[in-house]
Amino acid sequence: MGLNRVTLVCSAIVWLSISGLSHAGVTSNYTRVAEPSEEMPLETFPPPAGLNAPEQVHITQGDHNGRGMIISWVTPINDDGSNVVQYWVADGDESTKKSAEASTSTYRYYDYASGFLHHATIKKLEYSTKYFYELGTGRSTRRFSFTTPPKAGPDVPYTFGVIGDLGQTYASNQTLYNYMSNPKGQAVLFVGDLSYADDHPNHDQRKWDSYGRFVEPSAAYQPWIWAAGNHEIDYAPSIGETQAFKPYKNRYHVPYRASQSTSPLWYSIKRASAYIIILSSYSAFDKYTPQNSWLESELKKVNREETPWLIVLVHSPWYNSNGYHYMEGESMRVTFEPWFVQNKVDIVFAGHVHAYERSERVSSIKYNITDGLSSPMKDPSAPIYITIGDGGNIEGIANDYTYPQPSYSAYREASFGHALLEIKNRTHALYTWHRNQDNEPVIADSLWVKNRHFLPEEE
Incomplete structure (x- = not known):
């Protein structure tokens, strides 16, 4: 990387720090109304005109x-x-x-x-x-x-949008509009919970059709990288439906066989300078299970000299200071966290909790014991954990944060939005979270992310 490029990046970091866009240990005062967002009627997105269109x-x-x-x-x-x-x-x-x-x-x-x-x-x-x-x-x-993306390489710039728990409400529409209004996004990392059809009587499958029409203006023009959430399970034995993930697997195909996975619920891709691993919170992951064995071998394949940015998508968050779904991801964290720290995963994106939260780099491999209580410790080799289940779905905002704010929580806010991850080169990426506010995307949280492989000890 040339001197001018380094100077530009460093100058931007200084500017961002001075401007106060980066936060630490902050609970935002901005809170969206907690009531569920109203879902758009089915007829909002009719089929296109034409015979068999x-x-x-x-x-x-x-x-x-x-x-x-x-x-x-x-x-x-x-x-x-x-x-x-x-x-x-x-x-x-x-x-x-x-x-x-x-x-x-x-x-x-x-x-x-x-x-x-x-x-x-x-x-x-x-x-x-x-x-x-x-x-x-x-x-x-x-x-x-x-x-198509550029060929994989360590200094290839690329920008990902990040969206989760979208649904198809008027708030969802604002999230998608805000994302599409910014020309930077080149592909979407989607952390699960798509249509919310299962929130309707008999898992109203027409909601899968309306959802597909709703996201088409973006998803037909740039790839959405899918992770499955709990609202994709669609397991309903009371109405005779006992095949988990049936609608999702039929409607959303992913290239899982290309990474030697045995299931479309966990797989990996390389895109530009990022190696992206998608995991399933709702499939077995203990030792000797297919997902566990696959991830163990997959992490060994990552070449950080080619794809320095190691990113993981999973639905249920591992670090969450919200009362909603608190500790639900704990078993998976205990199973996989040592591997993530050992391999210096950069960021883990999750959804499930209908709010926004970004963690410090922490791990619970070792604990800080104070007055008999244990808490995670800062760990420069650990990922940043980002919960972004704030797409705007029908169930509304999760506004039940624990107080005082835990030391592992850097920024949290109970509102809807989306994020951008702008990878600049092998060492730096600019992460921004865009709140939906008065029909505008307002940058409420921002951070320069330093690559753990090339800058292992820097904060």
Whole structure:
């Protein structure tokens, strides 16, 4: 990294510190009204016009390295051509169109029958290239675009949006609008809880359809990297539904086999300078279980010289000072935290708690004992834990923080919003959390994150 680049980064760090945007041990005075946010009616997002028009279009990374894309969509009829995606380089000739055929399936849930769910994987794409793609036939054809990531490398800049527990309320709409209004975001890290269909009688599956239409304006144009939450389980034996994650697994395909995972609920990808590991809070993770064995071997594969930023997505938070879901992630923390510290994971993003909180770098491998009470200790090799279950869902805000604020909690706020993680180079990333306030995204928490591999002892 050149001298000018170092000077620029250091100057920015000094400015940020002086400007007071970075917080420590703060409970924000800003509190959103605690009542649940009103859900948007089903008719807010009708199907697109046209006979058998493709809808609920969304994309995610389709391989481990970033040269593949999974294109997913739904049609009401399985006509000839409805399961084909055509794609080409945006600045190229349309005559060079290529096509990929999707796998197609349906599912039933209680009294609901899904449309035809199509998933096509496009492979061998060029890095850092914009592509157009088309779905549908005749007058019902719809065109979208996406841009592939740069080839993995230690100083490759890239910006991720971070969203969790989104749902489909008017507050959710504000969160998504605020994220889309900022041109920086290139892909979304989503930490679980999508449609909240299970909050409705008989797990109203129409809510999965309306959710797919709701997020399409973003999810059809940039990949959303999915983690599953508790609202994706959809286990309802009282109505005869005993297959966990049925709607989620049918609707949202991920490239889990590319990282030798045996389940779509845990997997990994490389994207630009980040190595991203997705875990399942609601699958077995103890010793000798598939998820445990996979994670142990996966961490050994991470090459920090190529992808210095090691990021984990999981739904249930491990460090949470909110009364809601307090200590629910404790068993998983006890199981995996030593590995995270040993491998110097940079950030763990979680959801589940419908509020925002950022931790200090702490671990509970060793305890600080005071007056018979134990508390986590600051640990420069530990991750920063960020709870961002504040997308705006129907269940409302979690405003039940414990007092006094624990020493491990750096900043917390009971309101809705989203975050951006702007990776600058191998040593520094700028993290900002954007509160939904008066229809505007207000930066309420901000931090320069220093990479644990290249700057192991710095704070």
